[in-house]
Amino acid sequence: MNSWHRYGARNALRKAGSAVADLIWPPVSPLTGVPVTAKGQLEAASWGEIHFLDAPWCDTCGLPFSYWVGEGAECAACIARTPVVHKARAALAYGDTSRRLVLDFKHGGRLDALDQLARWMVRAGPDVLAGAVALIPVPLHPSRLFARRYNQSLLLADAVARQSGLPVETNWLLRHRRTPTQAGQSGRARRRNVSGAFAVTEAARLNLPGQTVVLIDDVMTTGATFEACAKPLLKAGASFVNALALARVVKPTDPTT
């Protein structure tokens, strides 16, 4: 049996297994638990509640603009302070509905929507994925990883890897300092909080010089965590560090101010 036939047979077996699993555990919406036709799908009523991000947006940080202001335009924040992260994108605005999706996934272990979430991220991120050699999930401190059992950024990175074909590198970046929760803090306080919390490994120093990599996380609030991750990667020789999140906080903005 050649490799194509082996792949076909494996695929048929997987599909059959998946059909059996769907009979035993019927697919339900990750938002409401209402039965849906396929794993990871949302019921029709939820689609209107999710705000998908799309251009026009800040060419650098992906903050959506309410109207088109020209190719390559940047938001006021990126003009005022050049971001460390070369380009950042997120699939969803972090609102009531997407918060439920993220929290169910992060704390409830609801993993059935993972491939759907990754598809949305890949659709939002062609600019940040182009030319990259690796996806790097934002690492958790080992003690937090122990408490939560899994790193949600790694799960998202693995799912984005399946869609994009890019490899995931988990041993290039470490979180060597545990940081207090960032909720409710300003951008400056968040940057102080996570500054110096991440470090690169010898493997990163060997592989990074001249390359573009993409950081992956579930939520981008002010970008402080991405920035703290990007600094040591750039210091180790990366040419560009991009970032791709499932959701980001969006504050109303006027691109001309």
Ligand SMILES: [Zn+2]
């Ligand atoms: Zn911006």
